[in-house]
Amino acid sequence: MKILSQTSFKLKINLNILCTLLCSMVLILISCTSKSQTNFNVVPAPVELKIGNGYFKIDKETRIVLEGVNLEKIAGLFNNYLEENYGFNLRVSKSPVNKNAIILNYERMNYPLPGAYSIEINDKQVYIAGDNETGVFYGIQTLIQLLPTKNAKKYSLPIPQLSISDHPRFKYRGMHLDVSRHFFSVEQVKKYIDHLATFKFNTFHWHLTDDQGWRIEIKKYPKLTSVGGFRNGTIIGAYPGTGNDSIRYGGFYTQQQIKEVVKYAADRYITIIPEIDIPGHSSAAIAAYPQLSCFPAETSQIPANTAWAGSREGKQVPQSWGVFEDVLCPSEFTFKFLEDVMNELVQLFPSKYIHIGGDECPKESWKRSAFCQQLMKDKKLKDENGLQSYFIQRIEKYLNKHNKKIIGWDEILDGELAPNTTVMSWHGEQECIVAAKQGHDVIMTPENPLYLNHAQSKHEDSVTQGGFNPIENVYNYEPVPKELTLKEVSHILGAQGNMWSEHLLNEKKLEYMLFPRIAALSEVLWSPKEKRSWEDFKKRLPVILERLDQQKINYSHAYYDLIGAALPTETNDGILWKIESNNKDGAIKWSYSSNSAMHDYHEAITVQGSAKGVSAIYIVNDKVVARVSQDFYFNKATGKKITLSNQPSSNYPGDGAFTLVNGIQNEKGLAWSSEFLGFSGKDVEAVIDLGKTEITTGIKLHAFEQQASWIYFPLFVNASFSEDGINFSDQIELKRTGNIYSAVIIKETAARYIKVFAKNTGIISIGNPGSGNPAWLFVDEIEVQ
């Protein structure tokens, strides 16, 4: 039993507390005998939850009693929720009542992180105690999740009797939003903040500037928003786009609005960290003030393959996505500009952190600039990475003087960093490990699986950023890498989901990408590691979705998706198509094609030749909630054994080597990325065992290129043949034909084993997207005729 602190909190020992103590003793007695439940529908799962018997009913007579000080605002937020969702609210008072009360109070809990709370619910009252205000707020968020999602009688809301004791795992629980690629209004941002609060996030990373729009008013530089806040059009669809909508697009927040949003977030115990992304991703600022570029007189580069609207003269705000070479010049003009911007920024954001970006800064313009080359000599900088480091450090020192610490994307590790710099690790775990070993604090936000702009379904019906990132991948993410020592682990502050907005054309799409993955992420960040269970989360998820329905929030149904896996048969003579849904409440039916008879699905379907439109549907409560259809293309390699010398990157693992012979050809580009294997800087060497000696008349390797995403065709592809799987000969080159990303040979060769080798482009050369970085090599299917 917890001890009520008499020193830290102004507690009045009164009837109410006595009643609470007695009641909670009774409840604990009950709960000791009842089984501890983990599948209650609270997300993130609390540290301890014990279910009692029966219900407490919130009705119009229920009183919110504030026993702790300064809790009026939190009571008000709860009342707002009741009003919006159930059409009534409760009287708030400070005087005790002996039944039908929701009591808000404080108790000392001695956890290292703010936000601990407990809830005791019996038939007379709800008692919520927070270690501090934040804790009471989180207690209220939990209480909201106990409210009925449907069939509630008017003005009578039963909530289960239970006891909860809860506190967060990580100090930093963040979500990011890019408002540059697409702009979201103050009202929309506030709603986003509400969503974060629901799931007990405590940080909102507001990505306020990027190439495609500068979104925060800076009084000293009005053109940042009047010019840099607008573009003359936007490409349609995925890069490079099918055209340009030619619609002038933009917007920005006034400083008054920024203050309003900062306060709104603070009222929900959320800190806003603003990001001004420098020195790359700065085209919008350069369009407003061309002197920020090393080449102010040059016109903006417009990618040759993208459609453009309006003038091409001078510096333009980009209308397409990607990375641009015209970056901030490390001149005194630029530093003065940035100091002025930071002066205004630090007045607006009380956060102790300012995010200064630092990601994806191409070095081409610095290489071409006589000024930069001279500066590097004067400052004895080894190369352009050293120059980037010099750039970041100057801003860092300036912000440190204003008592702010910086956060930067992990590219800032390329140079020396001040020890108090926090690194946001987005490439993967390796960068995080390096940073933590150097003694930097780290926030984990690896693209896979914490970029929530990637597709969550294989059947997305609108454009998303390439990459497949289903909810279970998010759920199963563990922010603490195994490689770290205990001391290094203390540098992992937490993690963050990122929401890049290239394809978030409106708020509905934003909600769709956010939900329900934010619920999964919240559990990664809040719940104890040993408490996390995907199986248990799946049981709670349908009720979370019901609550989203109740609030008219647009969410992805991908959780119900039918997921087909093409697997080898025992004898490697066909494909087993296994179909599953994460949800187990319904029934699967399938057919050989979209217009043939339906069968009940019991076990994986055996496919033994090319087939179009093998289909399945998933029925829950008499409603078809998901469909899937698959074409299979058979050739001599389909279903056969295959081995790889190099393993693909963990970001694009497909279903392992078998992906290359599973009869499924990628027809949707990157959105269907689990049908690709992606190799970063590495070659592909695959050996297929045809099972017997065969005459081969042709080989194809399906590859993919999307230079804006640093994915390049192989330099060359060849195939060779073997009877024993060891000695390969008769090497033949495969040529790429047209734009179908395949290479073909025709040759009559008898062999059992075929080796296909594709040479990665290696380090991307100057002048190309991603230059200086390892190229991605993406391969899909190997066909043998």
Ligand code: ACM
């Ligand atoms: C990033 O995704 N460029 C941080």
